[in-house]
Amino acid sequence: xxxxxxxxxxxxxxxxxxxxxxxxxxxxxxxxxxxxxxxxxxxxxxxxxxxxxxxxxxxxxxxxxxxxxxxxxxxxxxxxxxxxxxxxxxxxxxxxxxxxxxxxxxxxxxxxxxxxxxxxxxxxxxxxxxxxxxxxxxxxxxxxxxxxxxxxxxxxxxxxxxxxxxxxxxxxxxxxxxxxxxxxxxxxxxxxxxxxxxxxxxxxxxxxxxxxxxxxxxxxxxxxxxxxxxxxxxxxxxxxxxxxxxxxxxxxxxxxxxxxxxxxxxxxxxxxxxxxxxxxxxxxxxxxxxxxxxxxxxxxxxxxxxxxxxxxxxxxxxxxxxxxxx
Numbered sequence: 001x002x003x004x005x006x007x008x009x010x011x012x013x014x015x016x017x018x019x020x021x022x023x024x025x026x027x028x029x030x031x032x033x034x035x036x037x038x039x040x041x042x043x044x045x046x047x048x049x050x051x052x053x054x055x056x057x058x059x060x061x062x063x064x065x066x067x068x069x070x071x072x073x074x075x076x077x078x079x080x081x082x083x084x085x086x087x088x089x090x091x092x093x094x095x096x097x098x099x100x101x102x103x104x105x106x107x108x109x110x111x112x113x114x115x116x117x118x119x120x121x122x123x124x125x126x127x128x129x130x131x132x133x134x135x136x137x138x139x140x141x142x143x144x145x146x147x148x149x150x151x152x153x154x155x156x157x158x159x160x161x162x163x164x165x166x167x168x169x170x171x172x173x174x175x176x177x178x179x180x181x182x183x184x185x186x187x188x189x190x191x192x193x194x195x196x197x198x199x200x201x202x203x204x205x206x207x208x209x210x211x212x213x214x215x216x217x218x219x220x221x222x223x224x225x226x227x228x229x230x231x232x233x234x235x236x237x238x239x240x241x242x243x244x245x246x247x248x249x250x251x252x253x254x255x256x257x258x259x260x261x262x263x264x265x266x267x268x269x270x271x272x273x274x275x276x277x278x279x280x281x282x283x284x285x286x287x288x289x290x291x292x293x294x295x296x297x298x299x300x301x302x303x304x305x306x307x308x309x310x311x312x313x314x315x316x317x318x319x320x321x322x323x324x325x326x
Contacts, residue, residue, distance in 0.1 A: 016158070019150040023159040024166050030143050031170070038140045039174050041122040042073060047094035049075035052083070054108050056157040057100040057164065064098065064168030071172045072181035080108035088115055096122040098168075102144070102160040104132020113137045126164050142167055203290050204283035206323050207304050207313035208234070214314065215240055218247055218271040222263065225250055225270045234316050236301050239274045246303055246311045248274035280305050283312055287325045290315055 053061035068075035104127035128145030
C-alpha cells in the first residue's frame with residue numbers, strides 16, 4: 001500500500017469530478033428524437049412506469065423510480081432477478097418499462113425481454129452500447145455511454161452510473177413540465193416532509209383563535225394589558241375597538257419604550273401606547289408566506305384578518321417553529 005503522503009486525495013477527487021462532469025456534458029448532444037419518443041411513450045402510459053436494473057444500475061434505477069413517482073409519473077422499481085421468480089406479476093399490460101444496463105447484455109434483464117414483448121408494453125433502455133441486445137430490443141434507446149469510467153482501472157461503474165442518473169432526472173423533469181405538475185402536486189406526494197409542510201400548511205391551521213387571541217379594549221390600562229399579554233403568552237396583545245375591530249397592537253417592544261418614558265402603567269390607557277398599521281395575514285395564506293412577512297419586517301407575530309377585515313386569529317413565530325416551518 002503506498003505511503004499516505006504519496007497519495008493526492010484532492011487530485012484524485014478533482015480528476016473524478018472532471019471526468020464525470022465531461023461525461024454528463026456529453027449527454028446534452030444526445031438529447032433529440034429518441035428522448036422525445038421516450039417522453040411521449042411515458043406520457044401515454046396508463047399504468048405505472050417500471051424501472052429495473054442490476055447491481056449499481058439497480059441502485060440508480062431505484063432512485064429514478066423514486067424521482068418519477070415524486071414528480072407526477074407513477075413509478076416503482078422491480079429487481080430483474082426477482083422478476084424471473086414471481087415479480088413479473090407486478091408488471092401489467094398498461095405499464096411501461098425503463099431498463100438500465102451499461103453493457104446492455106446483463107443476463108437478468110435479457111431473460112425478461114420475451115416476457116415484456118409478450119405483454120406488448122413500451123420498453124425504454126438506457127445503455128452504453130447501442131448495438132447491445134437490450135438496446136436493439138427496445139422501442140427507444142437512450143445512449144448513456146461514457147468513454148471511460150472515472151475509476152482508474154476503468155472497471156467500477158462511476159461515470160456511467162452518473163450519466164444514467166442524470167438521464168433519469170432529465171426524463172422526470174421533462175415529464176413534470178409536460179404534465180403541468182405544480183408545487184401543490186409535489187406537496188401532495190411529500191406530506192410528511194418539510195417541503196410538504198411548507199407547501200400545504202396554511203395560517204388557519206396553526207394560528208391562535210377565539211379566546212386564545214390576546215385582546216384588550218382601547219381604554220384598557222397598561223397594567224391590565226400586561227396581564228393579558230402574560231396570560232396568553234405571545235408577547236403581545238391586539239387592541240380592539242367597540243365593535244371588536246382591530247385598532248392596533250401592543251408588544252414587548254412597546255412596553256420597553258413605555259417604561260423608558262416612565263409611563264404610569266396603572267393610569268395610562270393602551271390606546272396611547274399601541275401602534276397602528278400592524279402587519280396582517282389571511283387565514284388561507286400559506287404558513288411559509290407568513291414566515292416570510294415576519295422575517296422581512298423583523299417581527300414575531302401577525303394578526304390574522306378574514307376577507308371582511310374581521311380579526312380571526314394571531315399567528316406567532318413559535319407556532320411556525322412547532323409546525324416545522326421555521
